[in-house]
Amino acid sequence: MYQIVTDSCCDVPYQLLAEKDVAFIPMIVNINGQEYFDDLGKSFDYEQFLQSLRDKQQPTTSQINVGRYIEFFMPYCEKGEAILYLCFTSGMSGSYNSALQAVDILKEDYPEANIQVVDTLAASMGEGFIVLEAAKRKQAGASMEEVMAWVNEHKMNLQSWVTVDDLSHLYRGGRLSRSQAAMGGLLNIKPIIHVDAKGTLQNVGKVRGRNKALQKVVDETVDHLVSKENQTVYVAYSGDLEAAEKVMGLLKEKIDVQDSGIFPLGPTIASHTGLGCIAIFTFGQERVD
Structure with missing residues (x-):
């Protein structure tokens, strides 16, 4: 037992x-x-x-x-x-x-x-x-x-691809400087974040605009799968269910999703991401540093 x-x-x-x-x-x-x-x-x-x-x-x-x-x-x-x-x-x-x-x-x-x-x-x-x-x-x-x-x-093999909408929380967490957060806000820059093999958040890219960021995390998720067949996918979100549903729809256009779920980010995690965070979780390729 x-x-x-x-x-x-x-x-x-x-x-x-x-x-x-x-x-x-x-x-x-x-x-x-x-x-x-x-x-x-x-x-x-x-x-x-x-x-x-x-x-x-x-x-x-x-x-x-x-x-x-x-x-x-x-x-x-x-x-x-x-x-x-x-x-x-x-x-x-x-x-x-x-x-x-x-x-x-x-x-x-x-x-x-x-x-x-x-x-x-x-x-x-x-x-x-x-x-x-x-x-x-x-x-x-x-x-x-x-x-x-x-x-x-x-x-x-657990893959996590994340984008956030409010850079101030990354600044508070020490992942962006004050100037980077301010400039990113002015230019509508959205970071692309991955959880690496050490279980830490890594900024691995950036795009301009919310829609491009959502598409980018979808693309990265698909690119890091071993197979596009018979997949289980979870999407987590903070305050933007519409974006989460959009992301799930984009994923289902690209891969065979057999099981899925959309869940709100809990307050512990969302305290560090702010509103508008979207995260996608699948099993795929082995994580690297």
């Missing part, structure tokens, strides 16, 4: 995680000095959050600390139930290292505890994609070791 666990950076709605028997630990979002749990829509007021972005407020986020991991994992240790924790990429957060520290501390009191922490090297529905595939295999009868082996074997 084992429990698959993830965190709210996976951006999978809580109802779907419950259906798949996946537990999750929330990240924390701070808006105007008030802390909220990113609980994947269970109680978090997402519309109010989007309005805060429209009002040019600047939410901040906190990684999961060692104490919260201990508190979350301990009931499983007390029951003797194994845990497979599929974690938000270490390339964007220290949560992975905090989880490892928590496991070491718990094993002092529960030496037989079986807690496996896997760095997905992915974010948003990229992490969520891996989580859902893991849950599918568990429900089909795979052991924890088999599921963990599958994740480690395939996570580097």
Whole structure:
């Protein structure tokens, strides 16, 4: 008996995680000095959050600390139930290292505890994609070791292609200088971003105009597939469902999409992307640095 666990950076709605028997630990979002749990829509007021972005407020986020991991994992240790924790990429957060520290501390009191922490090297529905595939295999009868082996074997094939509409958030995150963000805004420049093999965001291109940016992330997604047949595709968005639907439509014109989903970016991720972010997730070619 084992429990698959993830965190709210996976951006999978809580109802779907419950259906798949996946537990999750929330990240924390701070808006105007008030802390909220990113609980994947269970109680978090997402519309109010989007309005805060429209009002040019600047939410901040906190990684999961060692104490919260201990508190979350301990009931499983007390029951003797194994845990497979599929974690938000270490390339964007220290949560992975905090989880490892928590496991070491718990094993002092529960030496037989079986807690496996896997760095997905992915974010948003990229992490969520891996989580859902893991849950599918568990429900089909795979052991924890088999599921963990599958994740480690395939996570580097998870492709994530992203564009953002508001460069100020990339400036806040240190990915653009103030002058680059200002000039990009004036010239209507949109960055093309990829999650690399280290699980970090890399600016890999830029185009002028929103429509060209949407087309570019579609093209990059298609170009990095191994096959155009029988694909599963997820699109995540922050505040622009119309753009997400457009992107999905463009993808379906180019590849055979057998399964798909369009999901809002959760507040933890959207706090760093701002409004208008569009991200596409598929399994394809192996990621490189």
